[in-house]
Amino acid sequence: MRTDSPRLTRSDPGFEKRLADLVFNQLPVDRRPDVVVRPRTEQDVVDTVRAARRDGHQVAVLSGGHSWIAAPVREGGVLIDMSAFDGVDVDAERRRLRVGPAARSSAIVPAVAAHGLAYSSGHCGTPGAGGYLLGGGIGVNSGHWKPACYSVRSVRVVTAEGELVVASESENRDLLWLARGAGPLFPGVVTEFELDLQDRPVDTRVSSWVFDHEHLAAVSAWVSRVSATLPSYVEVFTAAGGPGRHDHLPSEGYPDRIVTVLATAYVDTEAEARAALAPFADGPGVEPLACTDLAPVAYEDLSASFDAEYPDGHRYLADAFWTDLDAAGAMVPLADAFVRAPSGLSNFVALMPGNGKQVGLDPRAGAYSMDHRTLVMAYALWTDPAADEANARWIEEMSAILAPLSVGNFVSEADHERHPERLERSFSPESWRRLTELRSTWDPDGLFHLPGRPR
Known part of the structure; x- marks a missing residue:
């Protein structure tokens, strides 16, 4: 059988x-489905689900393969590879977007930007829309526009019964609620998303500062203090990593560990950006090693720097936690453990959506329900297989520090393979109850694999 066949079994x-x-992650996965199917039409998806149901196989779905933990790759059953569903259709007049689950931000963003439109696209351009949207979609300007899943207006879904249905505000509303953030717990195969679009920011500007890691406490306190005064359309990342991770910095002449602050103003004029970022002017009381001021970056070019930070061909482990602490309260406890990272490519990042004011999610509108002050994400990146155990120990050390400080996890980034409890903690108690009830309604026989369980 040819390797581009739409269906491959373990023996092929x-x-x-x-x-x-x-699988995006080069870290080996010890799970194997019985069959990998690559449907090309919605009828193919229907037929695949019905056949799996008939034959007693469970089903998992993969749209882009950017999951750090390779969550769709389960032991046994059928893996549906949705990579053929990568269409992008922009209706500029209605300000609507239709995309297949395998459409990547790198294809979607130029298509909508050509019409002067935008949405909260992924910071990285490589993930597929399916996993990104089902997982909430904390993306570009999401502190102002809200997570991308809340822009989903309708979905076309093949259910566990093998029926093709549409979910929208007027039909199958419970399924639409699930599509807005249920992540790997979604009980169906989405073949198409319809989203609302926003006006494209005309003159996006980025300011950045690089400091020695020894100033983490002062820098993160500065970011926390300034963030309280910023408008919601300013997005601030604070990251601790090695200088070799950044294309714009030389790998020599810098300390082994640095702290970078990246502030992006999604505005229409330079004057608006200058006013929005003015609170950063006083600085943290220490001199930066490097800085940029109000650099223009087109909306459609924003993902390039993030893609460079998380490249193909690497081994990854990650975990992510929500906390009600500010950036300083969440980052400083990690300082000592961070310098023990086996790889200079590893990093941890703090983001305060809405600049710590939260974004006002409506739990009645979608399953995605974590609306807390700060999101902290730790990433181990390396290439040498001999370093697997050392990096696994390091990410566990970072997670052990963050866990008691946290109020929950982020379903798209948390490691719910090694820590299955992270899955429930990625939702509010109320949303978790409703999610599990609706999953039982839409998939009473458990056709679709549950993450963290072999079968």
């Missing part, structure tokens, strides 16, 4: 290569 030549090609 090319099966292992197909599976490896579908």
